[in-house]
Amino acid sequence: MRRHSIAVLPGDGIGKEVTPAAMRVLQAAARRYGFALDETTYMWNCDYYVEHGRMMPEDGLEQLRRHDAIFLGAIGNPAKVPDHIALRESLLLWRQAFDLYINLRPVKVLPGIPGPLRERPGLKVDMVFVRENSEGEYAGIGGRLRRGTPDEVAIQTTVFTRKGVERVMRYAFETARKRPAKKLACATKSNAIQYTMVFWDEVCRELAKEYPDVQVSFYHIDALAARMVTHPETLDVVVTSNLFGDILTDLGGALQGSLGIPASGNIDPERRNPSLFEPVHGSAPDIAGKGIANPMAAVWAGAMMLEFLGEEEAAHGVMAALEAVAAEGRVRTPDLGGTATTDEVAAAIAEKLAAGS
Helix, strand or coil: CEEEEEEEEEECCCHHHHHHHHHHHHHHHHHHHCEEEEEEECCCCHHHHHHHCCCCCCCHHHHHHCCCEEEEEECCECCCECHHHHHHCCHHHHHHHCCCCEEEEEEECCCCCCCCCCCCCCCCCEEEEEEECCCEEEEEEEEEECCCCCCCEEEEEEECCHHHHHHHHHHHHHHHHHCCCCEEEEEECCCCCCCHHHHHHHHHHHHHCCCCCCEEEEEEHHHHHHHHHHCHHHCCEEEECHHHHHHHHHHHHHHHCCCCCCEEEEECCCCCCCEEEEECCCCCCCCCCCCCCCCHHHHHHHHHHHHHCCCHHHHHHHHHHHHHHHHHCCCCCHHHCCCCCHHHHHHHHHHHHHHCC
């Protein structure tokens, strides 16, 4: 039997609720499609930081490195640990240490989900964001001087390397080439950011010569945000820097109807290290512990993980079940106007999966 070792990190807040719910769906998929998911759970989160003064043990990276993939819930509890510390010592660290340089985020409106563009019947929203994930605006280089004085200075340095930009661009071109529309939108702000973003554009134009079958368009980030609302059907694959992709995909989540829906994969395409899969939503401390968080994003992230592990049939089965539950509209959490619990939605998806829907 095929076996896959999964590091499960529920994290903080609703991550502790949606992660086990989603894993129940993934285990149901494993049983149906004839493979095994060997789970090892790590409770590394803000509670761990309060107790130990760090977000994970000293050998945490080595422990994670032994697995085939990492399944993350959410990180963050600002009441206990400032977000810039919690994220820098966990998710951002894992992305950089494991060189998970691709952040893949599909933005697709599921059938039956009432998004904000519902007054436009028949509108198709189906795009994929390829976000640079290891450098750019989140490189973590900078500092502060003269703290607390009128002359205080804060500097944050954006880092674009040719290697980093070229590899994310190439991944985006390859992704666009495999999709029917074969269109790539390059998100930029080179009219105002004259060094890094001009360099970004130049690399994209250079690589475009190798992909004559892909139609490339350049959009300033502000205009692209507007286009996502006014003409989302014109966008297919979007390649972005770290910060721009983070912002635009939250807008994408809004177009999908809820931040409880979008998923993401933090990927090392060369498979040197375990890739990490997570819902886009955060830890949502305002609803944590109530059992009403939407598990659809976590289930979708799990489907992405299965596909990456080579279990494509199971991944398609999970997504078909997820879309069937969404289309029915019978079992929905409060963010989608329903009254169902996290576990009830996950159970409905698992039931559809078992039935072959």
